[in-house]
Amino acid sequence: MPSTSIAACPIPATCNWQPFGLPRRPANRTVVFRGFLEDTDQLKFVIDSRSEKAEQIEHQPWGEACWYFPNTREQFRIAGYLTLVRSSSADSEREIARQKSWQELSDAARVQFAWPHPGETRAEDAGAFSPPPPDAVSPLPNFCLLLLDPVQVDRLELRGEPQNRWLYRRDSSQSWSTLAINP
Amino acid sequence: MPSTSIAACPIPATCNWQPFGLPRRPANRTVVFRGFLEDTDQLKFVIDSRSEKAEQIEHQPWGEACWYFPNTREQFRIAGYLTLVRSSSADSEREIARQKSWQELSDAARVQFAWPHPGETRAEDAGAFSPPPPDAVSPLPNFCLLLLDPVQVDRLELRGEPQNRWLYRRDSSQSWSTLAINP
Numbered sequence: 470m471p472s473t474s475i476a477a478c479p480i481p482a483t484c485n486w487q488p489f490g491l492p493r494r495p496a497n498r499t500v501v502f503r504g505f506l507e508d509t510d511q512l513k514f515v516i517d518s519r520s521e522k523a524e525q526i527e528h529q530p531w532g533e534a535c536w537y538f539p540n541t542r543e544q545f546r547i548a549g550y551l552t553l554v555r556s557s558s559a560d561s562e563r564e565i566a567r568q569k570s571w572q573e574l575s576d577a578a579r580v581q582f583a584w585p586h587p588g589e590t591r592a593e594d595a596g597a598f599s600p601p602p603p604d605a606v607s608p609l610p611n612f613c614l615l616l617l618d619p620v621q622v623d624r625l626e627l628r629g630e631p632q633n634r635w636l637y638r639r640d641s642s643q644s645w646s647t648l649a650i651n652p
Numbered sequence: 653m654p655s656t657s658i659a660a661c662p663i664p665a666t667c668n669w670q671p672f673g674l675p676r677r678p679a680n681r682t683v684v685f686r687g688f689l690e691d692t693d694q695l696k697f698v699i700d701s702r703s704e705k706a707e708q709i710e711h712q713p714w715g716e717a718c719w720y721f722p723n724t725r726e727q728f729r730i731a732g733y734l735t736l737v738r739s740s741s742a743d744s745e746r747e748i749a750r751q752k753s754w755q756e757l758s759d760a761a762r763v764q765f766a767w768p769h770p771g772e773t774r775a776e777d778a779g780a781f782s783p784p785p786p787d788a789v790s791p792l793p794n795f796c797l798l799l800l801d802p803v804q805v806d807r808l809e810l811r812g813e814p815q816n817r818w819l820y821r822r823d824s825s826q827s828w829s830t831l832a833i834n835p
Contacts, residue, residue, distance in 0.1 A: 497680065497718040499727050535680040544682050584814065584834065591817075591832035598814035631767065631781035634774075649774035651767065 496525060500615075502534075503573070506566055512547070512617040515570055515578075518555055519611050520587045526553050532617055542627040549619035556610040563614070571608035582609045625652060679708060683798075685717075686756070689749055695730065695800040698753055698761075701738055702794050703770045709736050715800055725810035732802035739793040746797070754791035765792045808835060 503513040512534065516522050526532070533548040554563045571579065583600040585592040592598070603609050622637040632652035639645050686696040695717065699705050709715070716731040737746045754762065766783040768775040775781070786792050805820040815835035822828050 496729075496731070497716040498729060499718055499720045533680040535682055537682045546679075546681060548679070581835075587834050588819075589834050591834055636771075651770050651772050651774055652764075 496521070498522065503570060506616060510619055511552075512619070513566075513570060514615040514617070515574070516553075516613050516615050517582055517587055517611050518553075518613050523553060523613060526551050526615065534617060544623075544625040544627070546623040546625075547617065547619045548621045548623075549617050552616040552618065554614040554616065556608065556612070563616075567612070567614040568606075568608055570614050571612055572606060576602055576605070579603055579605065582612050679704070681705065686753060689799060693802055694735075695802070696749075696753060697798040697800070698757070699736075699796050699798050700765055700770055700794050701796050706736060706738075706796060709734050709798065717800060727806075727808040727810070729806040729808075730800065730802045731804045731806075732800050735799040735801065737797040737799065739791065739795070746799075750795070750797040751789075751791055753797050754795055755789060759785055759788070762786055762788065765795050 500514045500516070503515060505511060506513055530551045530553075531548070532551045533546055536545045536547075537543070538545075552563075554560070554567045556567070558564045558567065580600065580602055583603050585597045620639045624635045624637070626633040634650050634652040636648045636650050637645050638648070683697045683699070686698060688694060689696055713734045713736075714731070715734045716729055719728045719730075720726070721728075735746075737743070737750045739750070741747045741750065763783065763785055766786050768780045803822045807818045807820070809816040817833050817835040819831045819833050820828050821831070
């Protein structure tokens, strides 16, 4: 996967991706990119199983991340299959990856998983947002790891005379091909 | 519509939105926000009718724009109905808005609509990307105005102890309601 520019880029650790929203209504949000799953091209994100996103992903395990890097004026659109790794995952390798992602979070990021149910009417008890810090080793049950396994990358370079654009595609033998296309 | 923070924000004139991609596959891209349609809450974008987006929108006229403002650490997700105003639009007000959007573009932005078909194999003739500048008054036929008419805005303020989040919704009488929700 032609991921070097992304992995090496120190700027935005956020990206936009969107699984299905309501039936036939795609949704979109900003999430923090957590690096690649070890020895793979799969992008890691973390989400709360109580959020709308989790259900959307199970209905529609396809997503597209869109990054724009203002400094280099490049856009990457990375489309692929989504896998949600819940606490009940029977896949031990993925469960280990889930635990590792939890351990790598900051305390401030971890405690959010102990906050009241996201998207529900605001909890009036201010203490609800100051729970005791959760265990730093064992993830809370609502903590999920989300994997995006890319099959297509559309890269647009706005800098250049004219702009440049490439389409990278992964075939069934897992090889990547590159095609220069019109911007 | 609670749009002040967006309209007033000088930073990112880009946003991510996604109509349908392939059947059941949402797509995502970065587009430039072109302001609001006069006297309305509708957000304006411009796109090329030859691009994939145009067809996707007609199949699925629903989209969600997602903005993240790094300076204020706010995320806005603006969901609503999409209207694509093509050169063949029978609505004279919208056609006027389309023409005005064309006239407001820079020369560099306008000439892109005279470039070779976006997404096709890269044109080998370098001159294809240096066509004569198109007329600055009358838009090229492939120039479309895209309108997003918002019905829901999800605003997340990451700054704050804890984070703050609000859901703004437009009802059938066009009134907006505000609900504080858990982040």
